[in-house]
Amino acid sequence: MLFENRKQLSTLLLPAIVVLGLLTAYPIISVVYNAFLSVDIGSGQHHFVGMANFAELFDDFFFVTAIQNTLLFTVVASTAQVLLGLVLALLFHRNFPGRRFALPVIIYPMMISTLVCSSIWRSWYHYDFGFLNAAFVSVGLPPQEWLFNPDFALYAIAIVDTWQWTPMAFLIILAGLQSVPKDISDAAMVDGATGWKSTLYITLPLIQKQILLAFLLRSIDTFKLFDKVYVMTGGGPGNATETLSMFVYKYGFRFFDLGMASASSLVMLAISLAMTLIYAKRVMKGGKQ
Amino acid sequence: MNARVHGIVVWCCTGLFLLPIVWMFGTAFKSPNEILNAGASLLPTTLSFDSWLAVWQGSLFTLISNTVLVSLSATVVSVVVAFFAAYGLVRYRFPAKLDYLFLLLVLIIKMMPPIVVAIPLYSLMNQLSLLNSKAGLILAYQVYTLPFCIWMLLGFIRDIPLEIEEAGAMDGAHLFRRLLHIVFPLCAPGLVATSIFAMILGWNEFLFSLLFIHSPDKLTIPLFISNFMTEDGTAWGELMVIGIISSIPMLVLASYMQRYLLRGFSMGLK
Structure with a gap:
């Protein structure tokens, strides 16, 4: 039975309607x-x-570039996050020593703020003093320009986003895996399906829904991309990392x-x-x- | 994969994945000189507290109090408003499925890129003389926190058995007494979880503080980090100290809130 009182209902909803009405x-x-x-x-x-x-x-060339960059980023980053999240979830689905401690730790990247995250990675990508180039040189690879390479800058930001948000895809997919009834995987095992075959043909179809949800949620979020670009490249080099959010920001708050x-x-x-x-x-x- | 190999593989992945965070902690304790010569080392060779000292002497306390004040106030406003709305949405009969429409609109607001409303919001704040004020920021944060809280609380209120309330209603308990004595206590863990997530949203918010706040004494932590990054090229030690200070509360919560993390980050949607 649901309550019917219209007057009470309007009282309950009014504050939310006023705030959302005014602000959105x-x-x-x-x-x-x-x-x-x-x-x-x-x-x-x-x-x-x-x-x-x-x-x-x-x-407008800049707008078309911004759309292309944003869509490319959305697809690349969300796909990477879901794939990596899936691999991690499959690894964490089975028990291992210390799982209890690893689980809260692996989601740290999404708990620290986007700005902190960007500040770490911007330092890592630094040409002269950055961690990545130092690591590259120490194993005999040439140093890279990272954020200053127009062909790579967008992917460099996608790497940061992937690092930060893979844990979220991981959590969603892991929850999916844990909701698969155990007897299904047991039955598959009895039928001789083992290892990656059982994963590919039995587990994956069962968690399709969670994989799709993770992908949708991440796409909706990556599409907003602003903070990381603003502090890491400002849209450059050239307009290699210009996104739609940056475009609106520039036209609205700089060019008026x-x-x-x-x-x-x-x-x-x-x-x-x-x-x-x-x-x-x-x-x-x-x-x- | 046998169990032992599996364990090693997972721990290696976890370790590799957390390198940037290890580096953040390491760099905070390196001397400015070591930072530029550190190469690929993660941890400092000698412990240096120079960066901590520099941050301590800076505007740290103003920053923290600004950020706490704004995110806490935004959270209180949102949770109270959302609690009433979510209760109404779950427990009352709506004409013509208006409840679904309302929820859909709230979802759309939560999912839209915030920059979309930034310009009109800016002129609105301007008209209300709320630009460059904490009150304005608290109001602006409702764009994120209120839709989030409504959706999140919806799930928690749904979990309360209707029978308990029906009994209360039959005993003649009035709406607000029912809310206060029955729904509120039963929903308390949900309210705490929701508040913490709303706090996190406010604590990490960047776009609106960038657009609406100009004076240095009103900066929030994310805005300060952004200014710091663009002004002091490689003062990474201080940058990482601020990063750690801003992250510690979140990392502690991550362990504490584990049960609710999934719900929180997908907005109570399963």
């Missing part, structure tokens, strides 16, 4: 509105320009181009909305009880 609904509506305006900074006058901002956006910034925000919102709806479809099926 109103901003989103104004982004949508501004995306179709052109504002003259000097006079403050604005007029309706229809789809002109979007036309300009998709003609309200129309373009809003139009690109709207494109971001649409992509994020599409991913969220796919995710919501999978997690919101359950009823109230």
Whole structure:
């Protein structure tokens, strides 16, 4: 039995509706509105320009690069995180000495903040004094430019993101593995399936759902990429690590181009909305009880 | 793979994976001179507390108190507001599936890139004269923490058996008495877990503090780290000391909160 009292219900929901309305609904509506305006900074006058901002956006080399970079980053980083998370989860699914201590420790990277994480890796990538080049040289490899190599910088940031967030994919997939009934894997063993064969044909199909969820959650999150780029490369070299978030930031807070910034925000919102709806479809099926 | 090999492999992977964190702790205790000549060494040859001293003499306490104040206040606001909302969403009958629509909107807000609302939020803060103020930041953080808390608390309230409340309702317990005496105590562990996660969100937040805070006396830790990184090229010792100070509470929580980690990081969704 659920309660029916409408008055009580409105009292309960009102504070949340006010806060969310003011801080998110109103901003989103104004982004949508501004995306179709052109504002003259000097006079403050604005007029309706229809789809002109979007036309300009998709003609803009920097915007197209930002979209490509963001999508590439999203796919590469999320895939890497899910694959590594899967491998770790399979390793941790079986007991081993000290598992109790290793489990809380392996999730440390996602517990330290993105800024701390970026500060460690930015130091590691340093050409002259960085840990990575020192390690490379000590085993006879040539030092690398890392964040200053336009062909590699985006991947260098993807490595940092992967290091930080693999633990999350790991946790989701491990929970999936632990929910597989033991008799299924036992039955497979009796039928002669062992080692990687049993993993590939029996375990993986059973945790498909968790793998997909981990991938979706990580994609939604990697798509937002801002902090790491802001502090590690600032979008460079050139615009090799320019992302959509950086693009909106630059147009909104440096060039004060309200129309373009809003139009690109709207494109971001649409992509994020599409991913969220796919995710919501999978997690919101359950009823109230 | 036999058990022994398996154990060794897992521990090697774990060790390799944690190298950056080991390096962070090592570098914090290296002398500035050693940092530049350290090469691929993780740990200091001689313990040096220079970096700790430098951080201690800096604005450390202002930073910590700013960050704690903002994230704690944002958490309190969110948890209270979300507790009522989540309770309403779980326990009341909605017309036309409006509850699902509401939850979907909240989810969309949680998942959207925060930069999307940054510009209008900036002018809103400007109009309310809340730019460059902690109150403004606390308000802005609701964009992250409130949707998170609503979804997270939803799961915890669902776990409370409805029968207990029905009995209370039949005894004539009024809504707020029911909430206070029945739901709140039963939901307490969930409220604690949710609060801790909301604190973490606030503690680590960067974008809005970057956009809304200008004066040095109002910086939060992430914002300070960002400024430090771009201004002092290779003062990594101090950088890592600040990193450690900002990470220790989280690492302690990681062990304490293990049971809730999955729930927290996927927002109570399974």
